[in-house]
Amino acid sequence: MGKILTLLFFILISNSIISSAQDCNTYTFTNNAIFTTCVTLPVQNSHLHWNYHPTNGTVDVAFRHTGVSASDWVAWALNVDGAGMVGAQALVALPDTNGSVQAYTSAVTGYGTTLQRSALSFDVPVIRAERDGNGDVIIYGTLVLPGGRTSFNHVWQMGPVSNGAPGAHAMGSENRNSVGTVDFVTGQAGAGGGVGGSLLHRRNTHGVLNAVSWGVMMPMGAMVARYLKVFKVANPAWFYIHVTCQVIAYGVGVAGWATGLKLGSDSEALKYTTHRNIGITLFVFGTLQVFALLLRPKPDHKYRIYWNVYHTSIGYAVISLSIANVFKGLDILDPEKKWKNAYLGVIITLGVIAAILEAFTWFVVLRRKNVEKEQVNGAYGANGYGRHNGHNSTA
Structure with missing residues (x-):
């Protein structure tokens, strides 16, 4: 009897691990895109998928935020020279009135930002966004990584739309802890301190x-x-x-x-x-x-x-x-x-x-x-x- 219970316990744990892995590694993108690396971010039900191309120093990324309201914006950003919000080079997904999602870039220069459209400190030749049938918002982008680097601080956020523009996000513990590090070569991603530095x-x-x-x-x-x-x-x-x-x-x-x-x-x-x-x-x-x-x-x-x-x-x-x-x-x-x-x-x-x-x-x-x-x-x-x-x- 004890052996049976132990076996059932390991089966339960294994199923949990497999389920968690499937949520990140086996997610099926609508365009059948395949990403070799994926990490589940520690807060805000977010995942980061990517393919790194060492020949030209670029990375194809897909940032996925699950269960997003139709009236919320989503953003993911690299901070090339610092950590936290200020200095972040963001990819933003903004819902449109017709139900679609538009994507654009925004360089964050201060805490009072409204994520206005602007060029980044590095090139982003490809950027688009979509909402899948489960309510997940995905931002796709191709980034030309600056200075030959592959390891960066990154941040991610979600907030309400106000008068057609991104409004201030909440300041709860998950929002403040939506920051970490990512290495596009090793595939390692670590948690960081609170957002905002x-x-x-x-x-x-x-x-x-x-x-x-x-x-x-x-x-x-x-x-x-x-x-x-x-x-x-x-x-x-x-x-x-x-x-x-x-x-x-x-x-x-x-x-x-x-x-x-x-x-x-x-x-x-x-x-x-x-x-x-x-x-x-x-x-x-x-x-x-x-x-x-x-x-x-x-x-x-x-x-x-x-x-x-x-x-x-x-x-x-x-x-x-x-x-x-x-x-x-x-x-x-x-x-x-x-x-x-x-x-x-x-x-x-x-x-x-x-x-x-x-x-x-x-x-x-x-x-x-x-x-x-x-x-x-x-x-x-x-x-x-x-x-x-x-x-x-x-x-």
Whole structure:
């Protein structure tokens, strides 16, 4: 019985391997084209087929993206001098209104590209595209490989069509990881880092700066002011700790805000309106808080109560918007789930600590009021005030 189960297991595994191989190596092209080499790319249900011709340094390629919507564009590109999106020399397949697919070349020079038609840095004497009966889009091309090279970085993408032109693709993990290396001689293809290179690095930097400053340090600074100042022994240390924490958070937050502005200018095709508007509001509120610190009235000033209301209201608004915008940014970046869980854990921890300190603070304040009340009553009793027989006349 055990041998039979083992045999069935190996048959199942073999069938899976064969099925996977057939998806790449035994795919039947509509024009009966045959490609000697094929690799299944690691993400986005894509495959790359090719024939390399060493005599003239050319390669015939067929990039196949499976299950593509009739309203989506597809692109595959070599990056001759770099990695990622900028500098990519792309073959693009764009769906037409009549159901056909048109192919053209586009040299990507920036992150805000709309994949406009342009010549590449190497010759592409043949290019065409088609959609098969299964919904797969295939781009065929003959490339004259530059400089006698055969190994390159390459990228591939899919995105929606907007007003008849390629729109911005999504920024999910598969899109960011649609990059790798390919060697047309050895047939080896390796996975690479996230698409976008320096752009992704700046996006991550932007996220970390803002999560640490607005999302963690600001709430911690507010907790210092809320819970330490009730202890007389902490006065005025709590104030300087509070100011130091908030000023550092504001400085780091401004750096994160600036990287966000740069990202926006470099990626005009990508619009995250809500995230951007909240970020602008946070910068304005944070700046108002800095000016409020400079204009803070003395504790006994008649306008101090109004300043307190203003400062507290803006402060809590900043904290609420900060936490919401950090989660909004995490949804945009779409990192590994552990990072979102880590930030959620930090916020929950701060919330639990705040709840405990809130209860303890009220206990201290109420107890102090009772002690002060008892002391006042004791003082009245010791001096004879408030008693019916405390004002007896000797006259």
